[in-house]
Amino acid sequence: MAESYLFSVKPDTPPTARIAAGGEISIDVLGSLAEVEDVRNVPTPFTPACEGHPLSPVAGPIFVEGAGPGDALIVDLLEITLHSDGVTGILKNFGVLAKEFSEPRSLACPVRDGQAWFGGRIPIPLYPNLGTLSTMPPEGYEPSYAGRYGGDFDQRDAGVGSRVHLPVFHPGALLLFADPHAVISDGIISGLGVECSATVRARVDVQKGRDVERPIIEREDSIQILGTGPTVEAATEDASNAAVNFVSAHTDLARDEAYMLLGIVGELRVGTSPRPIMAARLVIPRETLNAAGYTGMH
Numbered sequence: 551m552a553e554s555y556l557f558s559v560k561p562d563t564p565p566t567a568r569i570a571a572g573g574e575i576s577i578d579v580l581g582s583l584a585e586v587e588d589v590r591n592v593p594t595p596f597t598p599a600c601e602g603h604p605l606s607p608v609a610g611p612i613f614v615e616g617a618g619p620g621d622a623l624i625v626d627l628l629e630i631t632l633h634s635d636g637v638t639g640i641l642k643n644f645g646v647l648a649k650e651f652s653e654p655r656s657l658a659c660p661v662r663d664g665q666a667w668f669g670g671r672i673p674i675p676l677y678p679n680l681g682t683l684s685t686m687p688p689e690g691y692e693p694s695y696a697g698r699y700g701g702d703f704d705q706r707d708a709g710v711g712s713r714v715h716l717p718v719f720h721p722g723a724l725l726l727f728a729d730p731h732a733v734i735s736d737g738i739i740s741g742l743g744v745e746c747s748a749t750v751r752a753r754v755d756v757q758k759g760r761d762v763e764r765p766i767i768e769r770e771d772s773i774q775i776l777g778t779g780p781t782v783e784a785a786t787e788d789a790s791n792a793a794v795n796f797v798s799a800h801t802d803l804a805r806d807e808a809y810m811l812l813g814i815v816g817e818l819r820v821g822t823s824p825r826p827i828m829a830a831r832l833v834i835p836r837e838t839l840n841a842a843g844y845t846g847m848h
Contacts (some may be wrong), residue, residue, distance in 0.1 A: 551730065552774075555612075556607065556608050556633045558688070558691075558693070558749070559608055559610070559611060559690060559691040559724075559726060560686075560690035560691070560778075561646060561686055561720050561724065563611055563659060563721065563724075563808070564613050565612060565613035565724065566577040566609075566610060566611065566612065566662065567610075567613070568612070568613040568722075568752060569612060569613075569614055569615065570614075570615050570616070570617060571614060571615055571616040571617065571658075571754070571755055571756040572753070572754075572755045572756075573669060573752075573754060574628070574751060574752065574753045575612060575751070575752055575754060576749060576750070576751045577609050577610075577727060577747070577750055578609065578747070578748075578749050578750075579609045579680070579727045579728060579729075579747065579748055579750050580607045580609070580746045580747050581633075581729075581730060581731075581746045581747040581748075581776070582605055582606040582607075582634075582681070582729045582742075583605070583637050583639070583656070583742075583745045584607070584635065584745075584747050585607060586605065589639050589640070589641060589654045589655065589656045590642075590654045590655070592605065592641055592654065592663070593642065593780050593823070594641070594643040594644065595602035595603055595641060595642075595644050595694065595776075596649075596694065596825055596826050597613070597644075597759050598795070605693065605703060606681070606682065606693055606694055606728050606729045606799070607691070607728065607744040608682070608691065608727070608728045609726070609727045609728060609750075609838070610724070610725055610726040610760040611686060611722075611724035611725060611738050612723075612724070612725040612754075613722035613723070613724060614722055614723045614725060614754055614756060614842040615722070616756050617718050617721070617723035617756045617757075618665075618718060618720055618721050618722075619718055619719055619720065619721075619794075620684050620718070620757050620759060621718045621723075621757060621758050621760065621761070622716070622717065622756070622757040622760040622761070622762045623685055623715070623716045623717075623718050623723045623725065623752040623755075623756060623757065624713060624715055624717055624755040624756070624757060625683060625710065625711050625713070625714045625715075625716065625725070625752050625753070625754055625755065626712075626713050626753040626754075626755075627680070627706075627708070627709060627710055627752050627754060628677070628710070628711075628751045628752055628753060629710060629715065629746050629749075629750070629751040630678035630680070630709060630710050630730060630749075630751075631748060631749040631750075631751075632676065632678055632730070632732050632746050632747075632748050633657055633661070633746060633747040633749075634660055634661050634662060635660075635661075635746060635747055636658070636660055636661045636666050636667075636732045636744045636745070637656055637657065637658055637659055637744070637745055637746075637799075638656070638657050638659050638668070638740070638742050638743065638744050638745065639654065639655055639657055639742055639745075640653070640654055640655050640740060640741070640742070641654055641655035641741055641742065642654050644741040644823070644824075645739060645740045645741035645742075645744075645823050646737075646740075646741075646760070646773055646824060647651050647739065647740075648690050648786065648824075650698040653713070653735045655802050657669050658670060658781055659732070659744045659746075660740060661676070661732050661744075661746060666675060666733050666744045668744075670837060672732055674719055674732075675733065676732055676733055676827070677706065677709060677731075677732075677733045677734070678708065678709050678710055678731065678732060678733075678748065679705075679706055679707070679708050679709035679728060679730070679731050679733070679734060680700060680708050680709070680727060680728070680730055680731075680750065681702055681703070681708075681712075681728065681729030681730070681743075682700070682702040682703070682704075682726065682727065682728035682729040682763075683700050683702045683708055683714055683716070683726070683727060684699050684701045684716070684724045684725070684726040684728075685699050685700060685716045685717065685718055685719060685720075685724060685725060685726070686699070686700075686720045686723070686724035686770075687699040687701070687719060687816075688694070688720075689832075690748075690750040691726060693839075694825070695826070695827050696778050696822070696827050696829045697778055697827065698714050698717055698763065698764050698765075698778075699716065699717065700714070700765045700820075702712055702728070702729060702803075702821045703765065703776060703778070703822065703829040703831065704729070704734065704738055704820050704821045704823075705736075705767060705774070705776065705819070705821045705829065705831055706734055706735065706736045706819070706821070707767055707769055707772075707774060707831075707833075708767055709737055711769060711770065712767050712768065713767070713768040713769075714766070714767055714768075715762050715764060715765065715766040715767075715768070715841070715847070716760045716762070716765055717763065717764070717789065718756075718763065723756075725754065727750055727806070728743075729745075729754075730746055730747065730750065731743040731744055731745060731746060731826070732744040732750035734820070735821050736819040736820060736821060737819075737821075737823070738821070738822060738823045739814075739823060740823070748819075755809055760847075760848070763792065764776055764778075764788075764792055766847070767831065768847075769836075770836070771795070771835065771836055772827045772833050772834060772835055772836055773796070773831065773833075773834045773836060773839060774819075774831045774833045774834070775789055775790075775792045775793040775796055775832050775834070776789060776792075776821075776829060776831045777789025777790070777792055777830050777831070777832075778825065778828065778829050778830075779827070780836045781828060782829065782830065783827070785817055785820070785828040785830040785834060786818060786830050788819075789818070789828075789830045789831055789832045790812070790816075790832055793808075793812055793816060793832040793834060794808045794809050794812060796810065796834075797811065797834065800839070800846075800847070801839065801842035801843040801844050802842065802843045803842055803843075811838070811842070812832065812834065814837050815834065815835055816832045816833065816834055817833040818830060818831075818832055819832075819833060
């Protein structure tokens with residue numbers, strides 16, 4: 551199928567493919583550093599100098615037939631087949647310890663034999679994921695930002711075996727994939743995981759009239775509610791409030807009971823390193839939800 555790697559994607563950007571609701575798609579997605587020849591020449595992320603620089607190229611948009619505003623897009627991540635070009639590094643003025651580690655550099659982390667090899671010598675178990683999964687935002691996609699639409703949320707569990715629920719703002723949803731990783735941590739203190747190109751196979755479906763407010767990640771053992779905001783605290787509050795709303799809406803618990811329950815079993819995960827829009831998620835054990843009367847999202 552046709553693919554496109556773009557850095558500015560708008561609602562009127564021609565789709566690279568069309569699929570029927572319930573259909574599968576296989577698409578090659580470049581790693582975030584795949585088109586960067588030398589990280590020392592990359593300007594500081596999220597500054598005007600970095601606009602248009604080839605970081606985190608986007609595959610898509612993909613038009614999903616039957617999807618429209620007010621619907622939910624359901625993306626099942628079936629396979630992420632990693633290429634061998636794994637790399638990590640340090641970018642200019644980026645990461646939690648940007649003042650201490652200010653010199654940009656890259657380090658090869660080739661993927662082979664079922665491992666990512668840090669510097670070619672330290673094996674790290676693979677945990678393939680997509681840092682970016684998104685429908686088209688109302689005003690168009692801004693690279694490396696996250697929001698209600700998804701975007702570059704860098705959530706470790708947005709990987710194989712996950713079902714991701716996303717809101718739809720435009721006809722066809724205009725689905726975007728970007729920023730695959732061979733493995734990445736929650737928090738990403740350096741700003742980069744093992745950045746790696748990949749071939750992604752996904753099933754995409756539409757739930758008509760189900761207006762989800764934000765990304766939700768479903769895994770076999772958990773439901774994970776995402777939040778965003780200009781600070782870690784704001785993203786945490788957004789995810790927590792949404793998780794309380796979710797539990798009270800899908801179980802027989804009142805909001806104050808849901809709040810207390812999540813204080814006991816909810817696991818907070820910060821997804822992104824410091825940036826203008828932070829993302830976080832609250833991980834809710836499915837077993838506890840079921841015991842509270844949860845029967846699924848409808």
